[in-house]
Amino acid sequence: DTGVSQNPRHKITKRGQNVTFRCDPISEHNRLYWYRQTLGQGPEFLTYFQNEAQLEKSRLLSDRFSAERPKGSFSTLEIQRTEQGDSAMYLCASSPTLGYTFGSGTRLTVV
Amino acid sequence: LAKTTQPISMDSYEGQEVNITCSHNNIATNDYITWYQQFPSQGPRFIIQGYKTKVTNEVASLFIPADRKSSTLSLPRVSLSDTAVYYCLVGDVGSARQLTFGSGTQLTVLP
Numbered sequence: 001d002t003g004v005s006q007n008p009r010h011k012i013t014k015r016g017q018n019v020t021f022r023c024d025p026i027s028e029h030n031r032l033y034w035y036r037q038t039l040g041q042g043p044e045f046l047t048y049f050q051n052e053a054q055l056e057k058s059r060l061l062s063d064r065f066s067a068e069r070p071k072g073s074f075s076t077l078e079i080q081r082t083e084q085g086d087s088a089m090y091l092c093a094s095s096p097t098l099g100y101t102f103g104s105g106t107r108l109t110v111v
Numbered sequence: 112l113a114k115t116t117q118p119i120s121m122d123s124y125e126g127q128e129v130n131i132t133c134s135h136n137n138i139a140t141n142d143y144i145t146w147y148q149q150f151p152s153q154g155p156r157f158i159i160q161g162y163k164t165k166v167t168n169e170v171a172s173l174f175i176p177a178d179r180k181s182s183t184l185s186l187p188r189v190s191l192s193d194t195a196v197y198y199c200l201v202g203d204v205g206s207a208r209q210l211t212f213g214s215g216t217q218l219t220v221l222p
Contacts, residue, residue: 004154042214048209056209102154
């Protein structure tokens with residue numbers, strides 16, 4: 001088990017383009033979380049999956065953001081029509097019942 | 112979700128013991144106290160978790176007074192590689208509740 005894997009590690013995109021990130025959680029972890037972190041701030045919660053069901057979404061998750069976790073395994077986070085304010089580190093975490101393991105994140109830069 | 116307050120930054124020298132205090136006046140009965148460490152361009156990493164009194168692992172100790180309104184993370188004999196941001200979080204780990212991070216404490220270990 002290699003931990004939580006996120007791809008890509010870095011993404012540079014032009015404003016208005018769509019981007020998609022992938023998270024592969026630790027095997028058999030039924031909970032998966034997405035967080036966003038901007039420079040100098042702690043991570044902020046975006047959304048949470050229990051198996052394949054998306055159970056909670058933050059108000060930070062505008063309608064340009066969508067997340068999926070088909071079959072309760074890997075998850076994708078898509079941002080449509082990116083804006084400069086979307087530039088941040090996007091972190092994925094997975095959890096069995098207690099404790100969270102974070103991935104190394106995807107750093108998005110919107111130019 | 113209980114709010115936490117911790118110092119923005121701390122400096123220390125190699126080999127010294129470092130104590131980072133976090134206040135959480137509104138902690139609830141079911142809440143645990145958890146500390147995470149984060150290096151640049153990496154996701155947060157779990158350090159230690161406790162409910163009351165003292166918890167010790169191979170990395171750190173966590174001291175929690177009887178009223179549980181504060182906690183202190185103790186790092187023995189720090190090295191340069193302990194330079195990181197340390198986050199104190201409070202929450203009911205038995206629930207699927209998302210983590211709420213503050214801005215953390217930037218610890219800088221000097222040679």
